[in-house]
Amino acid sequence: MVIKSLQSLVNETLKEIKTINADQAYKMVQDKNCNLIDIRESNELENTGSVEGASHIPRxxxxxxxxxxSPVFQNGQIDQKKEFVLFCAGGVxxxxxxxxxxDMGYQKVSHIDGGFGSIASSKFKII
Structure with a gap:
């Protein structure tokens, strides 16, 4: 049995998923075309701030x-007709x-290259 390294797993994954940059994500948020989801842990948000308009769902x-x-899904907090744009601290x-x-069946999903690091140096507002 061969255990893959994290880097090889991420490299394989990047070939299968949609990656966007912070400017593309900002435009999607402004156009109200996505659910922006911050998957960082709560302590990361406390230490570095939150992105205005992002929903927080820990990884x-x-x-x-x-x-x-799930109740969270059913209460309308997430609009499943819109693309899910995820970000973490760095993109892994x-x-x-x-x-x-x-794998769950979602089709319109992407992540932000560079994560919060690239978001913080873009047009997004950090609160």
Whole structure:
């Protein structure tokens, strides 16, 4: 049995998923064409701030919250007609999370290259 390194897993995943940059994500948010989802942990948000307009769903709860049978999903907090745009701190967790959502059956999913680091130096407002 061969255990893949994280880097090889991420490299394989990046070939299968949609990656966008922070400027593309900003335009999607301005046009109200996406659900912007911050998958960082709560302590990361406390330490570096949140992105205005982003929903927070920690990576460890993503599949639970986006299960169509979950209360979070059913209360209308997420618009499943819009693209799901995920980001983490640097882009590794969000890439893997997008693959997981695709495995669940979601079609319109992408992640932001460079994660919060690229978002913080873009037009997004950090609060």
């Amino acid at each position: 460890g709860m993503l599949e639970v919250y986006l299960d169509p049978n 967790r969000s890439a893997l999370a997008v693959k997981s959502l695709k």
